[in-house]
Amino acid sequence: MAHMEAIENFEAARKCLQTSLEKSTAIASALDESGSRLELLNQRFRSLEDATSVQKCSLVDIGDHIDTVLCSAAAVLKVFEAVHELEESFLAHPTCDLCTYISNTKKLEEALKLLTDNSRLVLGWLHGVFEFLLDKTITNERCVLNVRKSLRILQELKVMEEGARGDGGLLTSAFDRLETEFHRLLMENTLPDSVTHKLQAIVERLHANHRLDKCKSIYVEVRGMNARKCAESIDLSYLEMPTAEFEDLHVIGSYIDQWGQHLELAVKHLLEIEYKLCSNVFEKIGQETWMECFAKIAIDTGILSFLQFGSNVAASKNDPIKLLKLLDIFRVLDGLRLKFNQLFNGKACEEIRIVTKDLVNGVVNGAGEIFWQLPAQVKLLRPSSPPTDGSVPRVVSFVTDYCNQLLGDTYRPHLTQVLKIHISWRKEVYEEGIVFTQIYNIIKEIAVNLDAWSKAYEDITLSCLFMMNNHCHFYNLRGTAVGNLMGDSWLRAHEEYKDYYAALYLRNSWExxxxxxxxxxxxxxxxxxxxxxxxxxxxxxxxxxxxxxxxxxxxxxxxxxxxxxxxxxxxxxxxxxxxxxxxxxxxxxxxxxxxxxxxxxxxxxxxxxxxxKLSKYGRIKQTDLIGKLKYASKQFRSTLNAL
Structure with a gap:
């Protein structure tokens, strides 16, 4: 039963659509015919003007011209009737049959344009004919009838002209409804690929009637709201942190991994979709238009906040940890470089490009400055005091671990790339192996520091313990990136020194x-x-x-x-x-x-x-480890700031 009812509904809809199409076709034919007749009228009326001005034409000839004017005026009336017939189709909402609605809107535009171009002209002609006939003593019954007919047509045209303004309101109402339908389609389709052709048709029609600005505003409002909702589904509160908090990179650094993941998500899975959709919807209007919409949506999504976060990190105080964080940021930006070039290449995205360029400059310059100063930082630590317990200084552990990170697969490729860029900006030539040379110089400065620190102990036994600890620390770098860089002979030497100082400690202290x-x-x-x-x-x-x-x-x-x-x-x-x-x-x-x-x-x-030192539960406190890292980094940073 339900199946039969569905078939009947479908058949009724088909017949309704067929009738609507036939009616639209008939109206279109009428408009074409009226347009041709009005053009013919224009040509003939010129000859009528010539005839009446010099009064050389016979009454019969003038009568023929009058007949032509009256026929053309009737054609104008026919256009008016077509407009009124179209009114019925605009009573329904575009949702019912958008294609027919847009087609009728176009026909209404053409009809009103035809009336606008010709109705006043025909009225002028009829006034001229009427006055001409009134000035003449006319006994010809045919002419009298024409006078009366011209008078009636003149009155009807005046009424129709006033109605034309109302029909202009009908067209405005039709455009308003198209805008409403445009808004509805966007709101009801989160990913509106299935209705793109409808959106395109509406955009094209509104653009042809100078209503594109409102259309763009609707699009940016709805898609921007959708983009914001997607962004708000994840916690991005860290993007709004006060600038002062960026000075503690041990705190802010924990957010950088999130920042990279969220930025990649925003660019590849949100903005790229919006970019393609903007391109499809406004494709026939031009790239400048859809790029303008996309740029506004991208800003609504918070792309500038992401870039500003990176800039705040780059603008913070110099710190060895900051170098690692800048390399993390560079890795993210480099991975998204092609996407950024694709999405933000238009004039409308200039603000985004400028902020991105400033961020890249800050990252590259900041990373380069810190890296070149690392050996000098280590050297400036020489006057400091060694640990009272004879252990490996925190800064030594920190620096060797730090160098291992710089030489590791995570950071070395990006560090090399950053240095190449930084050196090219200084108009200098990059030399292969410069990273290894710099790390070697850092380790060499540490070794010199250890010799100086060992002499600071008054107790020779504690000095031996200190040297034993540190030579053991360096020997244990075997198998690490730093150990591989320094080589086997360097490692064996530290092993021998470790054993030597161990024997010296035992002999001096307990023998x-x-x-x-x-x-x-x-x-x-x-x-x-x-x-x-x-x-x-x-x-x-x-x-x-x-x-x-x-x-x-x-x-x-x-x-x-x-x-x-x-x-x-x-x-x-x-x-x-x-x-x-x-x-x-x-x-x-x-x-x-x-x-x-x-x-x-x-x-x-x-x-x-x-x-x-142990906690009450017998484990090294995590806070102690963090404290050591902060202390060592602070020592390192203080020397960096002194340079």
Missing amino acids: NLVPILVVRKDLLSSSVTAQDFVQRLNAFNVAFDERYKKQSNWAISDEVLRENICKHLVEGIVPTYRAYVKNYSLSIENDAKHIKYSAQILENMIRSLFQP
Whole structure:
């Protein structure tokens, strides 16, 4: 049943459409015919004017001319009737049959233009004919009838002329409805590919009648609103952060990855769609028009806010971390370079291009300036003091990790590209390997700093521990980008220095502790008194406590090195101590008050030395790591600012 009803509805719609098309065709034919007749009228009336002006024509000839004028006036009336017939088609909304509606709108335009061009002219002709006939004494019945007919037509034309203004209002109303339909189609179709041909037809019709500005405003308003909604679906609040907050790159840096992802999303999955849609909808109007619409939509989407965020990073204080962040920004911009060139190449996008160019300049110049100054930054750290615990200075760890990042696959290609651009802007020639040379100079300056810092310790033992720690740190760079750059001989040298300073530390600090407990074999007899055992044990306790107290605040960062040092101390001290305590216990029965530590406790105390500072849960605090990074970066930045 429902199927039959659907077929009947479809058949009714088909017949309605066919009738509408036939009617439109008939009206079009009438307009064409009227136009031809009016042109013929124009030619004949010139001869009528000539005849009446010199009054050389016969009344019969004049009558023929009058007949021509009256016929042409009737043609004008026929056009008026066609206009009124079109009125009916404009009572329906364009939604019903947009193609027919637009076609009828075009016919109405042509009809009104024809009337505008000819109705006043015909009225003038009829006035002339009427006055001419009134001036003559006419007894010819045919002429009298023509006079009366001209009078009636004159009156009807006056009424029709006034109605033409009203029909002009009808055309305006039709355009208003087309604009409303344009707005509806855009609102109801988030991705209006399926209705693009309808949008194009409306745009073309409105453009032909000087109503394109309103059409563009509607388009930008609706598509801009759609773009903003898409942008608002993700959190972009960081784009509006105060400029002052950009000075802490450890905070702002966490947003740069988001920024890159969001910018790529906005360009490739939002603006590119809007670009293609603008091009399709306004294709027949011209590139300048649709590029103007697209530029406004792009700005509504927030593209300038994205670019300003990058510019704020580039304008912040110089910091080694800033170099990495600038390279992150450059990587994003370079990846989107072709898209930017495609989307923003028109005159209407000039503001976007200018802001983008300023951002690229800030990124390239900022990154280049920081990179060239890195060795000098390290050198300026030389007067600073080394760590009190003899560990690897935070700035040394920071710089080596930093250099590894610069040499890694993530940053080195973009750093190389940035330097090539920066050098070309300075009219200089880029030399291959310049990145490696600069990193080599940085590491060389660190080595010189370590020699200077080691001399700042008053305790030679702590100085040895410090050098042992740092040579171990450099040896552990084997397999990293920096280690590969510096080479095997450099790494082996640091391994040898590490072992050398480890032996020197053990000898200077702990070697004279064990002899306190050693009793020559020839004295192990009854001649050795209990008092001798007690004195030696007390002396050992004092010496051990002194070393343990002082070195309990020292640190060995590398776990393997720390375990090896503790192992050497345990193997060198504990067996001798255990044997001495055993002999003491045999010699002095039931007197353990002088035995301060058991052998196991002594071993545990030794193994607890040189540990990194722990939280209450036994792990290195994350805040401590962040603090170290901030401190090292701050040291580095302060030297950069001093340059």
